[in-house]
Amino acid sequence: MNIDDKPHEECGVVGAFIPGESVARTVFFGLFALQHRGQESAGIATSEGDAIRLKARMGLVSQVFHEETLVGLPGHLGIGHTRYSTMGGSKEYNAQPLIANGQRGEIAVGHNGNVINAAELRVEMTEEFGSSFEKTSDTEVIAELFAKAPGSDWFEVSAYAMRRLKGAYSLVVMTKDQLIAVRDPLGIRPLCLGTLNGGWVVASETAALDNLGAEFVREFENGETVVIDRSGIRSHIWSSARANHAMCVFEQIYFARPDSILNGELAYETRQRLGAEVYREHPIDADIVVGIPDSSTPHAVGLAAEAKIPYTEAIIRNRYVGRTFIQPDQRSRAQGVQTKFNPMRGVISGKRILVVDDSVVRSTTITRVIKMLRRAGAKEIHVRVASPPIKSTCHFGVDMATLNELIAANKTITEITEYIGADSLAYLSVEGLLRAVRAPGNSYCTGCFTGNYPIPVQLEMNKMRFEVGSNT
Ligand code: SF4
Numbered sequence: 017m018n019i020d021d022k023p024h025e026e027c028g029v030v031g032a033f034i035p036g037e038s039v040a041r042t043v044f045f046g047l048f049a050l051q052h053r054g055q056e057s058a059g060i061a062t063s064e065g066d067a068i069r070l071k072a073r074m075g076l077v078s079q080v081f082h083e084e085t086l087v088g089l090p091g092h093l094g095i096g097h098t099r100y101s102t103m104g105g106s107k108e109y110n111a112q113p114l115i116a117n118g119q120r121g122e123i124a125v126g127h128n129g130n131v132i133n134a135a136e137l138r139v140e141m142t143e144e145f146g147s148s149f150e151k152t153s154d155t156e157v158i159a160e161l162f163a164k165a166p167g168s169d170w171f172e173v174s175a176y177a178m179r180r181l182k183g184a185y186s187l188v189v190m191t192k193d194q195l196i197a198v199r200d201p202l203g204i205r206p207l208c209l210g211t212l213n214g215g216w217v218v219a220s221e222t223a224a225l226d227n228l229g230a231e232f233v234r235e236f237e238n239g240e241t242v243v244i245d246r247s248g249i250r251s252h253i254w255s256s257a258r259a260n261h262a263m264c265v266f267e268q269i270y271f272a273r274p275d276s277i278l279n280g281e282l283a284y285e286t287r288q289r290l291g292a293e294v295y296r297e298h299p300i301d302a303d304i305v306v307g308i309p310d311s312s313t314p315h316a317v318g319l320a321a322e323a324k325i326p327y328t329e330a331i332i333r334n335r336y337v338g339r340t341f342i343q344p345d346q347r348s349r350a351q352g353v354q355t356k357f358n359p360m361r362g363v364i365s366g367k368r369i370l371v372v373d374d375s376v377v378r379s380t381t382i383t384r385v386i387k388m389l390r391r392a393g394a395k396e397i398h399v400r401v402a403s404p405p406i407k408s409t410c411h412f413g414v415d416m417a418t419l420n421e422l423i424a425a426n427k428t429i430t431e432i433t434e435y436i437g438a439d440s441l442a443y444l445s446v447e448g449l450l451r452a453v454r455a456p457g458n459s460y461c462t463g464c465f466t467g468n469y470p471i472p473v474q475l476e477m478n479k480m481r482f483e484v485g486s487n488t
Pocket of ligand 1: 204263264265266267409410411412413414461462463464465
């Protein structure tokens with residue numbers, strides 16, 4: 017459930033194949049680096065070449081795994097997953113990696129993304145393969161498809177799966193002796209490859225490779241399948257994969273860590289360009305530039321440099337207020353924001369302040385921050401949002417709040433300005449966004465801003481659709 021005023025990323029995945037090493041700890045630290053991509057559950061599966069061992073539970077990576085649990089996961093081959101539920105409830109039985117069985121033996125699967133035709137596939141696979149589904153996530157459908165799909169090798173299996181799956185999926189899959197990693201034909205979610213200690217690691221983001229001390233090799237291509245085993249590494253790109261990827265542009269704006277490389281560029285620098293671009297489109301005079309802590313810092317730094325106005329910290333964030341502290345109702349959310357941020361009167365009082373936010377979903381955070389700045393004596397408050405207004409929900413693995421809750425889907429800019437209590441408000445244009453991310457042609461998904469998705473989607477999907485009692 018989306019409990020603060022940011023869209024929520026779906027999951028992070030890690031895989032490792034390092035002969036002669038026990039990789040559980042490597043996978044653990046990789047997941048730790050990807051904790052921002054999902055905080056509901058965490059899991060690791062490993063193998064020494066004999067059988068898959070698995071531990072997956074609700075909780076943060078550091079809560080689920082301890083020294084003893086890692087010792088109980090031996091083997092040179094492993095995958096890991098950290099989850100934020102986008103389809104299927106936040107339940108332990110949906111924690112990943114998931115296990116499935118088929119003609120190629122037992123497999124474990126970790127998935128980042130969202131498959132939009134999972135409901136149809138469940139019905140079809142029940143008839144075709146005699147599959148029965150016990151869990152409620154789209155990942156169970158993917159795992160079953162990879163376990164049961166026809167094919168003489170993993171490239172054929174993956175190509176078969178790509179023909180049938182619609183949506184976003186960056187996958188780590190393992191058998192007892194092979195690691196398989198897959199990026200969907202649209203390339204919606206990131207996935208990268210690195211080397212470590214004579215072996216290979218894959219991860220959602222390059223920051224995880226950095227934290228592991230691995231050497232970044234490259235990002236996966238759209239529709240690419242990589243198979244790693246004792247005979248080496250092999251790669252194949254599905255012939256029908258899209259030439260230009262349709263990566264989620266929100267990875268650039270907010271989701272990915274700023275120290276990750278996306279589409280060949282450091283996200284921190286891309287975010288600086290987003291800030292500079294919104295200022296070029298909507299300049300205004302001010303005394304100081306302030307970013308909403310902490311995710312908007314690079315955008316604010318970029319805007320301040322373009323505007324030649326000093327950037328400063330004016331609001332200090334309590335780093336120890338976690339998601340669990342904030343309850344999912346409006347009043348508790350408001351209290352949560354107040355507990356999380358503390359404005360510094362000495363910096364703010366009497367100043368014209370240019371506040372930079374990377375994105376606005378419901379407007380809870382920006383509204384509270386403006387109130388705090390006013391109480392601390394701000395003379396004027398001008399808000400610049402370094403992304404366009406969010407007018408549609410996401411269908412590819414991001415929890416955006418409902419259409420009714422998206423403020424830009426329901427109010428004009430003038431109404432939002434008044435609602436949040438700013439003196440002025442301006443958003444980045446879609447054209448400005450594409451300039452800043454240096455997008456060649458149609459190479460990003462911008463669906464939540466434009467309503468145009470890289471593949472047709474039904475409107476308003478319910479992530480609980482497979483739960484018992486779900487009314488869709
Ligand atoms: S709709 Fe928005 S959040 Fe979803 S994949 Fe597209 S750009 Fe990303």
